[in-house]
Amino acid sequence: MDVLTAYRPAFLENVPVSIQVIAFGAIAISAYIAYSLLTIERPLKGFPVVALTERGLSPKWSWYSAGTETVAKGLKEHNAPFQVITGTGPKIILPNRFADELRAREELNFPKAFEKEFFVNYPGFDGHRQGLIDDWFIQEITRVKLTQSLNLITHDLVDETTAAVHDVFGEDTEWHTAALKDNVAEMVARLSSRVFLGLPLCRNRRWLDIAKDYTIDSFIGSQLMRIAPPILRPVSYWLIPNCTRLRKQVRDARKLIMPEVERRKERAQKALEAGQKPPKTADTIGWMYEVGRGRQVDYVAAQLSLSLAAIHTTTESTAQALIDICRFPEVVQPMREEIIQVISENGWTKASLQKLRLMDSFLKESQRFTPMSTLSMNRYVEKELELSDRTVLPVGSRFLVAAAFQDPSMYDEPEKFKAFRFSDKRQEPGQANAWGHVTTNSSHLGFGHGQHACPGRFFASNEIKVILCHLLLKYDFDLVDGEVPPTINFEVNKSISPKSKVSLRRRKEEIVLDLESPS
């Protein structure tokens, strides 16, 4: 009390303490209101705001809790650009017919569309920050280096799959249940890390946990931050356990990855000093060094950025494929026959994976039937842009394009799962290359579209195919109690529940899939 009175201004001496407390409270509340009014993200002019008001939901809560329904309502009512109000301000939603005209516009930026969403200035969100520092770095590593090496790394993918399938799903020939999502995530983390970081780091337990958890923690952490009012976010950041975990993941990743980077740099330096070319490695540390071309590279943030793009997306797609194998068991026999024929005739090469036409079609249909999101092509508008219908997208606005996965004008009986609809389409004259798993077009935005379409899709498709070849020939799968695993929905995103399970038993594969001398 002595301290308080010592620092109390003289003019407050005769004011009762209760009045002082009330006055202080009033000032704090006014400051909060003023700050909120100044920083509030107002709706954009000229775009109708869509909300599920009939359910008593505000625009923000419509987006948080029922984003897919909100978008469906907007598309039905307007069939023209409209806006939704997200936790980080308004976003314009464009009907699918705009996808093609926006695919290569220079006025648009991809990483900036996520800047506000992922709180990139807070420690722990380093992987998200990487894209903003240099928006083409990860793109180039993936699109150029990784994709050009697909033949070279097929051997590594098969080798790691052989070991991972055995470790993860085991050899039990009796029917039993196992975790679906977590086991698939473990396999994807191992395979991706084998290619990104090589042996032995790809089997390091702490790194695998970081690779699996970093994306989930940054998504949940940022979602919770978005729900909190802006003024409370600096406080909530320190209270949200996911944010605490993110900081630790970055610290630990640095301890694991940097010694390897230093070893490589030293080796390259020694080679240069001896007048030789530095040794080339077919993994992302080496590619980052090359693509960096002498620039300062944050190898850890870049690895985390790759994990963000690669692990969760590939896990979801593979787990969804397994669910669809269980739901539509008639797909199993034709796909098994195809694997046996292609791999026994051609062995494991990039070209063999391209020959798996039925599996390719099945994967594309699986993406269409249960998409991770009903919106795609997240973009930030850097320069004002006029659309063909004369709508003007203002500078600083963000938009998304509606996918058309269920549009009957694009798909025959879209409500049905037709595993081989795309392989059938590819038989039509001139359509052989138009409907591959990795081909993007406006009617299938599973990998986005245009300049920023997923550059990792060629790798992802091959990785999933190698995993499925092993799983289909080595196991029988079924749903647990005939139930399709539930999903977790937030905004417009869908994710298979982490608690999901699958029934399985080991079967004898018809051909040898494993490499003769695994690492």
Ligand code: HEM
């Ligand atoms: C099945 C798995 C995957 C799916 C469904 C997927 C999906 C997507 C989508 C929808 C986009 C946004 C495209 C757009 O807006 O036009 C994207 C971007 C991206 N993806 Fe993937 N992805 C997958 C796997 C991967 C993998 C394995 C990597 C890396 C090895 C990767 C790297 C990237 C990168 C770097 C971007 C940003 C592109 C840019 O900045 O222009 N993705 N992905």
